Amino acid sequence: MFYPNASPHIGHLYSLVTGDVFARYQRLKGRDVEYLTGTDEHGMKIQRAAKLYFGGGAGREKEFCDALSERFRDLGRPANINDTCFMRASSEEHHRAVDHGWRDLYTKGFMYKSQYSGWYSITDECFCTDAQVSSSPSLPAGDSHCVSLETGTTVEWTSEENYMSRLSAFWDALLEYYISNPRSLYPLQYNENVLAMLGAAPLIPDSDSASEPASTFTSTSTSADPTKVPVALVEDFELGNTSISRPRS
Numbered sequence: 001m002f003y004p005n006a007s008p009h010i011g012h013l014y015s016l017v018t019g020d021v022f023a024r025y026q027r028l029k030g031r032d033v034e035y036l037t038g039t040d041e042h043g044m045k046i047q048r049a050a051k052l053y054f055g056g057g058a059g060r061e062k063e064f065c066d067a068l069s070e071r072f073r074d075l076g077r078p079a080n081i082n083d084t085c086f087m088r089a090s091s092e093e094h095h096r097a098v099d100h101g102w103r104d105l106y107t108k109g110f111m112y113k114s115q116y117s118g119w120y121s122i123t124d125e126c127f128c129t130d131a132q133v134s135s136s137p138s139l140p141a142g143d144s145h146c147v148s149l150e151t152g153t154t155v156e157w158t159s160e161e162n163y164m165s166r167l168s169a170f171w172d173a174l175l176e177y178y179i180s181n182p183r184s185l186y187p188l189q190y191n192e193n194v195l196a197m198l199g200a201a202p203l204i205p206d207s208d209s210a211s212e213p214a215s216t217f218t219s220t221s222t223s224a225d226p227t228k229v230p231v232a233l234v235e236d237f238e239l240g241n242t243s244i245s246r247p248r249s
Contacts, residue, residue: 035082
């Protein structure tokens with residue numbers, strides 16, 4: 001799934017070809033393979049890119065994504081990419097699936113509301129801990145921004161009420177699974193990283209799964225709480241589980 005805040009480049013094509021190679025190889029082995037591609041349309045990066053593209057005009061993010069999504073759809077055709085379907089996160093099918101999944105998780109007690117504060121990177125679309133950021137000499141003293149030690153991108157202190165996913169409910173099961181299936185993550189060093197995280201004391205809180213910081217463009221909301229926007233943890237699961245029967249158009 002590509003993030004359509006700008007036109008596709010050769011790196012996107014490389015990703016498509018790599019995925020296609022894996023999919024074709026598994027099909028040769030007789031496995032039933034569903035190769036999903038598409039565009040993931042939400043977030044502050046798209047909001048800002050659309051505003052810049054339209055000369056400061058706000059509220060045209062959907063129009064911006066419509067145009068760019070088609071460029072990503074067209075990218076794989078000359079390379080004969082044999083994907084199963086092209087999914088857009090703004091599709092009505094996806095909206096219904098996310099809403100259903102969200103309600104199911106909430107009903108089972110795996111989601112709850114809580115206040116969350118942290119260093120957020122718009123570029124990387126993730127929160128960082130205090131240990132993952134440092135102050136930057138280029139920023140004014142007392143500024144509420146720092147930089148990510150891993151990527152060097154600017155992060156800003158953000159605090160708001162969000163829904164949290166109860167990762168602690170799955171902690172033991174995940175640890176047991178990754179120990180029993182050491183090749184379930186690849187490259188192998190990532191499996192070791194996950195084991196180190198799950199095997200140590202709980203250093204990370206339950207995961208923030210409800211929204212990016214407020215006032216961002218999104219193509220998806222949930223009827224259970226229209227003020228919040230499901231993101232990666234919920235949306236990616238739904239993309240992978242609801243696009244199987246949808247043919248590429």
